[in-house]
Amino acid sequence: MLQQKNPKSALTQGRKSKRAIIYARVSTDDQADRGYSLPSQIEHCRQYAQRLGAEIILELREDHSGATPIGERPVGKELAAMVKAGSVDIIVIYQVDRLSRDIVDLLATVRMWLRAGVEIHTCDIGKIESELDIVLVIKGWQGSDERKKILERVMRGKAAKARDGKVTGGGVPPYGYRHLYDAHNRPLSFEVVESEAHIVRMIFDWYVEHHYSVKRIALELSKMRIPTPGENKGRFHRKRESGIWSGGRVLEILRSECYAGLWHWYRRIGTSGRFRASSEHVPIVVPAIIDRETWDIAQHQRKLNKIMSKRNVRLDYLLRGMVKCACGSARVGHFHNNHRYYDCVWRTNHNAQVEKKICHGRAVRADWLEGDFWAGLKDFFENYQRLEQLLRTAQEEQRTKQEPKRDELAAIEKLLADCEVDAQDCATAMRHAKGKILQSLELQQDEINARYDELTKRRETLIDTLSEHLSDSTVSEILHFARDVREGMENPDFETMRRNIERLKVVIVVN
Ligand SMILES: [Zn+2]
Structure with a gap:
């Protein structure tokens, strides 16, 4: 067992070996600082200093929180003073967190001491070459946050277990x-x-x-x-x-x-x-x-x-998202034998056979469908006068169809007005009525209210239906739009065609 050396003897030996100071620290009031007793820290540091061939001139023992800066701790202050005075060559500590638990204080101290020409050694990571030593940074960080440190240890344990070929943790094992x-x-x-x-x-x-x-x-x-x-x-x-x-x-x-x-x-x-x-x-x-x-x-x-x-992904399909199959499923772009097709998703669904819903619709060549569609559309919009006439006719047809409903609405408005008069009369009579007369008036009032509710409901339905009609402003909106579309149709590129088709919100059903 090593003995504590007398500082004086080191000086008298003419400094053949380096002068080492051991710094050990615990904190009895800081839960996070427990775990390493002072004697065990000192023992590890002595063995380390011996391997270095250094002469231990002093062993410092501190009981103080590591969150306090070194220069403010009773014993740490002493150590700092010795570094400043140049009376030490090596400082040996058990672990870097013994020096400080405050990462800023730790790095500042290490930097200062290294510049003063003092070697800093820890039993776990050895000589610290620079305050930017990544290991030091990590150790300092771990020391500053015990919770994370514990978590880290648990993860290390799991990783070690995993490396041993043991399966760890819950989770569902793979199929098989x-x-x-x-x-x-x-x-x-x-x-x-x-x-x-x-x-x-x-x-x-x-x-x-x-x-x-x-x-x-x-x-x-x-x-x-x-x-x-x-x-x-x-x-x-x-x-x-x-x-x-x-x-x-x-x-x-x-x-x-x-x-x-x-x-x-x-x-x-x-x-x-x-x-x-x-x-x-x-x-x-x-x-x-x-x-x-x-x-x-x-x-x-x-x-x-x-x-x-x-290779098949980036092909352009003009009618993407607009083609439906007669079976009700969507038709999507499909590249096959150097041709583009619109094919039923359900027909190409690999589970279709199993679920016994089979579509017999055949794939349609995309260039044919697109060509037909575009030609038809162009034709439709180019004949502006025919379009206007179509719209006017539709407007007229709708107007005729809606005529009876318009009459019914007028009748209902009248009945509602009657209702209101009845209700007014009833209320006036009730003010002076008593006994059986009052009772009969109350019944009458209930009847009026029920009638009023029924009529209001019907009126709302009628208004809804009539509002769906093709008004003059809607017709002119469509005609405007048609002109825009037509103008965009002169030598259109794919994007223009696509944009115009999108505006129409069409759905093409393929049989
Ligand atoms: Zn289909």
Whole structure:
């Protein structure tokens, strides 16, 4: 065991070795500062100083909060004075947070002491070269916030566990696996669920060996009514019927490396559930369901398919969002054999066959449909006089049709006026009435009120219906619009055509 050296002996030895001061600190009133006793700190520092070959000239023990700046602590003040006087070469502390828990004070002190030519050593991180030493910064930060430090320790523990090949935390294991638990009911590792693993192998086989598309695989699985991953784990609210697979689910399985025996553990940021960057994933070896080569081929194929399909994305469809199929579903742009088509979404839905709603509508060539539509539209707007005549005729027809309703409204207005007179009379009579006469007047008043309510309701309905008519201002609005559209139709580019069509809010039904 080392003995405490006498400072005087160091001086008399002509300073062959460096003069070291050990600074140990606890804080009995600061909860965060407990944990390292003064003797244990001193012992670690002595061993460290000995390895440096330094001579310990002083051992300082302080019981004071680390949140107080060093220069304001009784013992810290002494140390600062010795640094200033140049009577020390090395300061050894157990951990950087022993020096200060205040990050600003810590960095300022370290900077000042380093400039004074003093070496600062801590038992855990060694020699501090600069106040900007990132480790120092982190340690200082940790020291300044004990809660975060504890959290960090817990996460480190989890990451270490994950590196050991142990599965950590709750969460649902991937499709094809279930958790094995330790004695404390904590998840320990994965075990293969053979019934699901069989499906996983089938999916990879279809994809890699038979070159099925993801859609086709989803269709095959749906036909077989294989329960989906979500159904098995019971974690999703289902909109579809059971056993209907989506391409996304299939893709998720094809992408997951756990089936090749490597599961990626990751921590989430806070409670937001966002994923950390893949560099922070911890790979864990789990039982493989398929061989690595098959998995690699699947990934390669996936990338290839992605590149191939990109070609179709940016094609322009003039009638995008406006074409409907006779079956009621939308028709969307579809590129096939070098031609653009508008095809029924339901017909191309891979689950259509399973759900037994099949559309027999054929895909329509986009250039034909667009050409016809544009020509018709141009024709319609170019003949301005015919358009005006059409509108006037429609206006007249509507007016004739609405005539009886207009009469009815007039009648109702009259009845309402009568009602009001009746109510007035009734109220006047009631002021002087008593006994049975009053009772009969009250009944009469109820009847008038009921009649009034009925008439008001009917009047509102009629007003609504009549307001739907094609007024003169609406007609002139349409004609104005037609002129604008027509002017925009001279040698239009795609954008102009699209803009004009959009203004019309048309829906084209394809039979
Ligand atoms: Zn259809």
